[in-house]
Amino acid sequence: MEPHLQHRASSFGGGVDAYAARPGYPDEAARWCLPPGARDVVDVAAGTGKLTAALLRAGVRVRAVEPDDAMRAALERDLPGVPAVRGTAEATGLPDACADAVTVGQAWHWFDAPRAAAELARVLRPGGRLAVLWNTEEPEAGTWVEAYRDLLHRDDPMAYDHVREPALGARFSPPEHATFPWVRSVTRAEVRLLAASRSYVLTMPPERREALLDEIDALWGTHPDLVGRDDAPLRYTTRCWRAVRLPAPPAAR
Numbered sequence: 054m055e056p057h058l059q060h061r062a063s064s065f066g067g068g069v070d071a072y073a074a075r076p077g078y079p080d081e082a083a084r085w086c087l088p089p090g091a092r093d094v095v096d097v098a099a100g101t102g103k104l105t106a107a108l109l110r111a112g113v114r115v116r117a118v119e120p121d122d123a124m125r126a127a128l129e130r131d132l133p134g135v136p137a138v139r140g141t142a143e144a145t146g147l148p149d150a151c152a153d154a155v156t157v158g159q160a161w162h163w164f165d166a167p168r169a170a171a172e173l174a175r176v177l178r179p180g181g182r183l184a185v186l187w188n189t190e191e192p193e194a195g196t197w198v199e200a201y202r203d204l205l206h207r208d209d210p211m212a213y214d215h216v217r218e219p220a221l222g223a224r225f226s227p228p229e230h231a232t233f234p235w236v237r238s239v240t241r242a243e244v245r246l247l248a249a250s251r252s253y254v255l256t257m258p259p260e261r262r263e264a265l266l267d268e269i270d271a272l273w274g275t276h277p278d279l280v281g282r283d284d285a286p287l288r289y290t291t292r293c294w295r296a297v298r299l300p301a302p303p304a305a306r
């Protein structure tokens with residue numbers, strides 16, 4: 054991975070408090086990701102546990118894997134029953150065939166995909182399922198969400214291009230896709246924190262970051278959707294892909 058992307062991939066712990074404003078995941082999306090009868094699930098790149106919490110609501114046992122100490126500490130504080138290990142998608146440190154499902158929320162784009170696919174196939178039981186999810190805001194034309202996203206990603210080379218079918222390789226079936234639309238209400242303070250929790254903003258020089266966050270804040274004084282309000286609806290789509298782990302090809306003799 055290029056150094057500036059590596060810097061972004063490891064930036065989230067610096068914004069762990071702002072991360073609380075990030076969206077969770079709908080229960081239907083978490084359930085869609087799990088194979089029938091799933092019991093043991095590994096949530097990789099679990100962060101502060103937003104997806105982990107939805108998986109727990111589905112009634113499965115979850116282990117979290119997260120490399121960032123601050124993110125993992127927040128998860129351990131908020132979800133004290135969940136074992137959380139320091140590890141990456143490329144090297145989880147978990148035993149072979151220990152999971153019925155592995156989930157990845159908002160993070161596949163930070164991985165070395167071929168190495169992660171090989172490692173997650175190793176951790177999954179035969180017939181187990183790998184699921185990759187992203188939440189994206191829905192920026193209908195003319196809405197404050199469009200204005201917010203335009204400001205947020207004005208100079209971001211990555212923006213939302215990474216939200217697409219993950220390349221899982223030969224150890225997985227072709228992924229199935231499903232989308233789950235939902236809405237939540239956000240306050241002015243939460244919108245600022247949402248922006249502040251993005252890797253692109255976390256890795257900006259501090260003066261530029263504050264100037265951008267102030268511009269986003271100012272939408273509450275200028276955008277017709279927001280003027281005079283304390284909160285506003287924010288529409289999301291949770292985009293999910295799920296694939297079945299295939300048997301390893303026979304070793305060449």
Ligand SMILES: C[S@@+](CC[C@H](N)C(=O)[O-])C[C@H]1O[C@@H](n2cnc3c(N)ncnc32)[C@H](O)[C@@H]1O
Pocket residue numbers: 062063065066075097098099100101102103104118119120121124140141142143157158159160163164165
């Ligand atoms: C945007 S956060 C997503 C957190 C959580 N899954 C969620 O949906 O809220 C991305 C997370 O990926 C982690 N991460 C970055 N590179 C990783 C890697 N190679 N393996 C595992 N986790 C990684 C970061 O530390 C961060 O916690």
